[in-house]
Amino acid sequence: MALKADLTALQHTYLRWEQEGNSPFFPVVESNQGNTVTIEPHGDLIMFGSCDYLGLSQHPALKEGAIDAVERFGTNTYASQLICGHTRIHQTIETELSKMAGGRAAILFPSGMSASQGSVSTLASPEDVVINDRLAHSSLFMGSRLSGAEVRTFPHNSMKRLETILRDSADKRRRIIVVDGLYSADGDYAPLDRITELAEQYDALTVVDEAHSFGSVGPGGLGVADHFGVLDKIDVVIGTMSKTLGSIGGFVLTHDWFERELRYMSPSYTSSRGSAPAVAGATLASLRLLETEGDQLRRQLDENTELISTRLREAGFDLLNTRSHIVPVVVGSEDKTVAVAHWLRSRSIIVAPFVYPHVPLGSGRLRVGVSSRHTADECERLITALTDAKREFDF
Structure with a gap:
């Protein structure tokens, strides 16, 4: 009440x-x-x-990419990606993202929210504990609750409290740390150098939402994990095209085994159409601009x-x-x-x-x-x- x-x-x-x-x-x-x-x-x-x-x-290259994609593929992507697949443009985007991330598997989602929600809800189960920073994006909390796992939180960027929860969760099948890379209301970074140390020490998985940092932070523009030099230690990197990339859509960079699980088991992927061809065309143009x-x-x-x-x-x-x-x-x-x-x-x-x-x-x-x-x-x-x-x- x-x-x-x-x-x-x-x-x-x-x-x-x-x-x-x-x-x-x-x-x-x-x-x-x-x-x-x-x-x-x-x-x-x-x-x-x-x-x-x-x-x-507003870049001309993105507008041209969108127009060219509509002329090649129309305005729609037919049905769910599981059944009707996606266009060659979508496939090329995944290849480009994978190369940018050093060969890590890449999978596209129709939005950043569906990527966050789908990743956490698929990765975790009732035998696990998901440990969220209290200021993490709402979509990460939604995925945490949908998973059926125990959900714990720690005060924003409190490594002391995070370590306590990790230590007290030794009986869980998986301990999954979930944070934003760059926090959208405060503008500060998650201390991913320390978080990855704790993850290694306590055998935990790490999920980082780089929505506000992919493309704009780090020596290679790959986000806060790139800034701290720990990208190879993050198990699931979530990103979006709707911010720095100037388009729409979401993506996940992860291990091969989890990428396949997402494609076949995540409802926010299997029950959603791929992004419209125009959107995909703009995204691909944006990724190529970032390279140059x-x-x-x-x-x-x-x-x-x-x-x-x-x-x-x-x-x-x-x-x-x-x-x-x-x-x-x-x-x-x-x-x-x-x-x-x-x-x-x-x-x-x-x-x-x-x-x-x-x-x-x-x-x-x-x-x-x-x-x-x-x-x-x-x-x-x-x-x-x-x-x-x-x-x-x-x-």
Whole structure:
């Protein structure tokens, strides 16, 4: 009953924001011109709210790849992949991903959420324990519960608590550690160097969701595991095309035996169609761009991130422990967070407001998504607008 009451109160809060004309949620984008989107009634806004970290979603090569794929294969992929398979483009994407990951088996899913949910629910069973970081993505928790395994959690990035749970779970068939590589609301990394050490010590499997880091983090752009040099020690790497790659879809990089199990046994794969040919065409073009331009794009992303993070910290903003292109600007109350996000749109800036239940109550924040495509002038305009908002709303 308490949960139902909380949800009812929450729904009233969201409805109140809508009625006051203050809600920043579900904006309708009329057009997109690079880093600028048109959203009525605000007009043209500089986009600092997306996950398009390398700006590839607007790249001509991805658009051409999508159009070419439609001309070759139409708009649909017929039926479930188990029965009707997928196109040659999908097959090539899996081959490309496998090569990028040093020969690890690759399998495509229709979305990042289905990849996360399907991987964990297939890997674990009632004889196992799944150990989640408390801030891990909701889809990982969904997969954990669907598996029927015992589900344990540890405080965010607490290696001491993780080790205690591993030590106390010696009677389980499998101990499976599940974390994000880069946390989407805080901008910090999982300490995968230490996590893989504990996994080896306690004979545990590791699952890492690199949704916000694949393509944008690490010397090869393969994510936080690549950053720490432990990619070969991760049993299941989950990724998505909907962020850095500028397309849609999910994928898993894993051992050969588990890749076959996913293809035949995971409902989120066997009961789903493959991504549309247009989507696959854009994804393949994106992967090929990363091969030739990825290093340069990541360097520009790092420069923009450093500029914004340094200047905002100097101005007294609380950015938590971010070390990435996800820059959380902590505001505080839900009402104030929403008001600031709405106010920024009147200053031609759009950021992503995160409030309860997506972050803890009273820790509302504006998530700034930095892109390599942002110009120095656009970064300065963001900094100025946020500084003015801080003065206006006193946070």
